[in-house]
Amino acid sequence: MxxxxxxxxxxxxxxxxxxxxxxxxxxxxxxxxxxxxxxxxxxxxxxxxxxxxxxxxxxxxxxxxxxxxxxxxxxxxxxxxxxxxxxxxxxxxxxxxxxxxxxxxxxxxxxxxxxxxxxxxxxxxxxxxxxxxxxxxxxxxxxxxxxxxxxxxxxxxxxxxxxxxxxxxxxxxxxxxxxxxxxxxKLPLRGKRILITAGPTYEAIDPVRFIGNHSSGKMGFDIAISAANRGATVYLVTGPTHFKVSNSLIQVIPVVSAEDMYQACHNVYDSVDVAIAAAAVADYRPKNIAEQKIKKTEESFTIELEKTKDILASMGEKKKNQFLIGFALETENEIENAKLKIKKKNLDLIVLNSLQDQGAGFGKLTNKVTFIDQLFQVSPMDLKSKEKVADDIMDKVCQHFEIKI
Known part of the structure; x- marks a missing residue:
């Protein structure tokens, strides 16, 4: 493009x-x-x-x-x-x-x-x-x-x-x-390499069913486009989504499961300057995946779940000079829970979403976020289009590298 x-x-x-x-x-x-x-x-x-x-x-x-x-x-x-x-x-x-x-x-x-x-x-x-x-x-x-x-x-x-x-x-x-x-x-992020995750993950139950969520992937794609528009080389690791992007600076890496996303992120993480985890990764997956389609024979059915790998936490553990940004979607005690995540996962910045805010959340064209940095400084933003939120996030990246915007 x-x-x-x-x-x-x-x-x-x-x-x-x-x-x-x-x-x-x-x-x-x-x-x-x-x-x-x-x-x-x-x-x-x-x-x-x-x-x-x-x-x-x-x-x-x-x-x-x-x-x-x-x-x-x-x-x-x-x-x-x-x-x-x-x-x-x-x-x-x-x-x-x-x-x-x-x-x-x-x-x-x-x-x-x-x-x-x-x-x-x-x-x-x-x-x-x-x-x-x-x-x-x-x-x-x-x-x-x-x-x-x-x-x-x-x-x-x-x-x-x-x-x-x-x-x-x-x-x-x-x-x-x-x-x-x-x-x-003259693009401000020319020469910078940015890893961005987007979309949901699908955790297989059997060959035809999965555990997933309602994430559309739009927020992550908008961040990728904003980063590329400022000259950055982007690795966009995305779960299943209908969004497409055509830009020579964006390399799309499609994945399905949380494990796929974990591996794809760590394949490039050491080489990037910034990592932005905007994907809605499943916290749990079925412990055993049926090889054949499960028949509807019982009145009730139980699936044993196990934790998936925490991609964001793993990047925080391996962090060297990367500027690491996480997302938090909360429904209660939003600010407190987001601050705990910053410390626990060694983040530089967190983008907080609340499902209590009208116009924010999955499947919307708008978002209302609050930025919280490493020093726990809280910056609430107005309701904006996701494209504008993506630009705000890129502004934070530019400020981190002391790049004039």
Whole structure:
């Protein structure tokens, strides 16, 4: 999965022949899973049509501060556009547009939106060789980089003048690759390895029956996605669940029983920086598993159970430098029981769920958790989507490693 998945991208197009490349650029952004809105300078419409770009982006294309053909003259709010974006890309960025960006010459919608942008801004220059090498252009490059903008270097090749040299706008595939590589290099958990457990375990009674629980696995999967989105390499050990994930940074290790999960966790535990035990592991399993399906012959039936291995406690015992996070689902004396688990299992942090809280628990899209750390500092959180809870957990991981978020 591309790091651009789900990103809101604002593409500003200025008036150069390289504007024809933006149709392909929009298509590639969409293919990567991004949401795209396009704004154009009036001159850029001589090189590529708004109809083409609106069709590809599936959004209206704006080029003026208001719709001059509409009697209502609705204002195209440049501030709203700028605040919507996760990333802004100005491509092609002509010498004229670069100068306006540098000096704040706000005479079109693209520049007004750029000046309002709070997100990272990338610019891809496109001009002829002599213009590209001119002292004023080089000064624009230096100023824009000093302002915090990110230069996508021009390429060498045939230019519109017929000359060959530097100044050709980077090809759309290379623009995408540059932005992806830049974003990946800045991800806060890049280089960290995280083990996450998810879902229930099924403990066999006979070949067709099992002891299980109602865990859907969503919380663990959301944590895995949040970790991967921050650049971590993730080992997701999951019991039976219908959830799927497609991300090159997430290695899914499917298991069935508590014993399977125990073995899978310890196969990677020594190599990870963080372990998060979000799975609902069975505490007991049948002592004897019938080889054939048990027939319904008796009025009552007794199954002798034995304890499963405590995966979280075993990781606490082996812990070296790992940041170890456990989950606790309690129905009474929640805080006290969670604190006991921190000490007993040698945890750094526990995520407490209470079935007393409406909107929390198995099978829900939301969760309400309380964080308790090694020093027994209690931090209750509001009811949130499980995706937001996963982000909160990753924030705790970043804070542990003193990574700015």
């Amino acid at each position: 591309s790091v651009l998945q789900g990103k809101k991208i604002l593409l500003g197009i200025s008036g150069g022949i390289a504007a024809y490349k933006t149709a392909t650029l929009v298509r590639l952004f969409i293919k990567a899973g991004a949401h795209v809105q396009v704004i154009m300078t009036p001159a850029s419409k001589d090189f590529v049509t708004p109809l083409t770009l609106s069709t590809l982006s599936k959004n209206p294309v704006h080029s003026n501060f208001y719709d001059q053909e509409n009697d209502n003259e609705q204002w195209n709010n440049h501030v709203e556009l700028a605040l919507w974006a996760d990333l802004m890309i100005i491509a092609p960025a002509t010498a004229n547009t670069l100068s306006k960006m540098t000096n704040g010459t706000c005479d079109n919608l693209v520049i007004a939106t750029y000046l309002s942008a709070k997100c990272p801004v990338y610019f891809a220059p496109a001009m002829d060789l002599d213009m590209y090498k001119h002292a004023s252009t080089l000064k624009s490059f230096e100023s824009l980089i000093r302002y915090g903008n990110i230069l996508i270097p021009a390429e060498t090749g045939e230019l519109a003048s017929g000359l060959s040299g530097e100044g050709r706008m980077a090809e759309p595939e290379n623009v995408i690759a540059f932005i992806e590589n830049d974003l990946n290099s």
